[in-house]
Amino acid sequence: MAMLEVNDIHTYYGNIHALKGISLTVEEGEIVTLIGANGAGKTTTLRTISGLLTPREGSISYLGKDIVGTPAHKLVYEKMAMVPEGRGVFAKLSVMENLEMGSYSRDDKDGIARDLERVFALFPRLKEREKQVAGTLSGGEQQMLATGRAMMASPRLLMLDEPSMGLAPVLVDAVFDAIVEINKEGTTILLVEQNALMALSIANRGYVLQTGQIVLHDDAAELKNNEMVQKAYLGMD
Amino acid sequence: MKKTFTTKEIINKGLLAGAVVLSLSVIGFIALLAERELIKGWFSLGHIFLVASPFAFAYVTTRDMEYEGNAKPLQTGFIIGAVASIPLIVLSFLAVAIDIRQFLSNVSPALIELLTFGQTPVLGSILLLLLFGIIGVFAASFNIIPENIRHPLVNALVWTLGIATFSEILLSRVRSLLGRGLVKVIFSGKSLNPIFAIVFFAAVFGFTIWWDKRGDSFKEKLENLAPAKRKQLSQGQSILLMLVILFLPLILGSYLTEVANNVGIYILMGLGLNIVVGFAGLLDLGYVAFFAIGAYVMGVLTSEGALGLDAGFSFWTALPISVIVATLFGIVLGIPVLGMRGDYLAIVTLGFGEIIRVVAVSDLFKDTLGGAQGILQIPKPEFFGIELVQPGELYYVVLAGVLLAVFIATRLRDSRLGRQWMALREDEDVAEAMGMNLVSTKLMAFATGAAFSGLSGAIFASKLTSIFPHSFNLLISINVLSLIIVGGVGSIPGVFVGALVLVGLPELLREFAEYRLLIYGVLLIVMMLVKPEGLLPDQRKKRELKSEAELDWAEK
Ligand SMILES: Nc1ncnc2c1ncn2[C@@H]1O[C@H](COP(=O)(O)OP(=O)(O)OP(=O)(O)O)[C@@H](O)[C@H]1O
């Protein structure tokens, strides 16, 4: 059974029908990416899975359990974590305090210490800036911090919403390398990206989302060669 | 950053300083304070507040000023001081020429006499101008003299003026603790004896010089102490502190203990509101509601009067019920405001505070809550059959409450819930995206805050033995909020300092009580300008404020 199974979900914002029947699966250990244009419903999909929004129809099962209606704060204890769009770090807290905040749902001191080491190994920049106030970090560093903070919850499923947004190419590489590394260490990844090329180059599989519907689903390599994807998302003619 | 000032700017500063003293004078504040003589035959608290404004303006201006040589700042100080006297001089001439009390009822002959030193207007004005000029020079000189003289000087001034201000209370303490003989030496009438004042001033001055010199080597010695020894020392300090706290009523005497109890009641409330406002960042302006609920529950359950339930409740059995009821109300009142933020939250909670009071006054519950007549004959707490009547006995009830509250607040701050409060305060959206349960986090803050306030109210009711709805007005919410801000938002020790300054001082200086709101206003404005993080800030908060400034700066 897949780790995450999303089955024909419909999510509304009031009257706005944002998700019109999305189905997707994520297997344990995979990197799955969700690509699509602005407003396609990528963020809405992640927010629905993580329990911040409730779908009006459809089912979501995570680790074999139906989680529709389970609030976000309960899912954190089920080892599901999300890095929200636009980084969302606590601007006035230090790097260290932000990371500590990420482990608020845990009690195991040893595990927390180990994960902190892991985060610092992955993002040495954060170690250097341990005491710096998060709001004064560069955009890329804030993205690293947000990712690091989500890792502090030691998630089994980590969902990232556009981690490359607004980053210089060098930093995009660094962040994506880190995602691959996190995945290698055993965390399953669901990655939302507009930078389709980068996303498809690290993912196993991909879904293409258009105005609230999945229009394509394939192995990442296949999608990269798909004509429509190349035209619409990879900027090739 | 140092600046250069033009003559015009300096004169403007002087006029500004003058406007401040003029305002203090025409509202009657100075004349009222003049009744408290500090050093017999020399000067009163009125004089201190008369010269405070030119002193402050001259000090700040010369501190920020760029200069070479020492003549310039002294001269500037003189000008600021002298100019500041002009509005007062005009006032005293006007008072002679026309019947000024028609417009400004507080410009009393006593005030004019104070301003002119009992001389003719002309001579008095010259004296006032000279005095203010000298004060300006004196203030400026603080920026010139070397640190090793300034520090002892400031210390000696503050301590001497401090004990002089409270000489009336000190006098009674000295009399009962140390005997009448000493009273004659130290005091003269209700004020400080001039000779003692000089000796005391010199002693503090000398001691500080000695301490500053020796202090460094002393500190070094402390740091070089073996860890075990150092631990012993800090344990010793804690034990000493505990002993002092335990025997405080003996040292303070009953009047000061009563003041301490009132301060304690506010500390309890402050610790609770500090959780809501300081930890969780929810601005609650109706906090008095829970204080009232705690008090009324205690009243209804234990009163021996007509309104009492007569169900055999004692203070100790009613106490937890008061806390529980207040907590429940905290949750009930918390639910409707869950979705609100900032300004909206403040306004709605403000409404709650008033509703509770209005309900208490209303005829609707007159049969249970007593309407405007309130609830009477609430018994004092009993402890193993002894009724705790004296302030020195009630002190321990308040103390127990405060210690419990400090313990709980500290534990909560460092707990998982404390983390969630911090996240909520910092950024509600991020906290939500991280999967925090905002509903329970907010409700827990309201509930804990209400519990502390309810405890405080219950003790208050039993201590006073009667409660009236008008005691639970908006002013209490404002008091508590102000004391948190003054002490340092989010800081637990700050609550103590804030309560001492905003509740303790006005009780000791009855003159201040009349101008309480004015003083709060001024104090809050000054705090925001000079020390926005509060007197005893939480370390993290302090850094946050600093980083906020940095962030603002980076944005520009
Ligand atoms: N809170 C909201 N209220 C109303 N409509 C919303 C809300 N949030 C999103 N929408 C709408 O839902 C649709 C999907 O939005 P969503 O944020 O999921 O897009 P996205 O794929 O993440 O886009 P982007 O790449 O720009 O982040 C959009 O049409 C958007 O306008």
Ligand SMILES: [Mg+2]
């Ligand atoms: Mg989005």
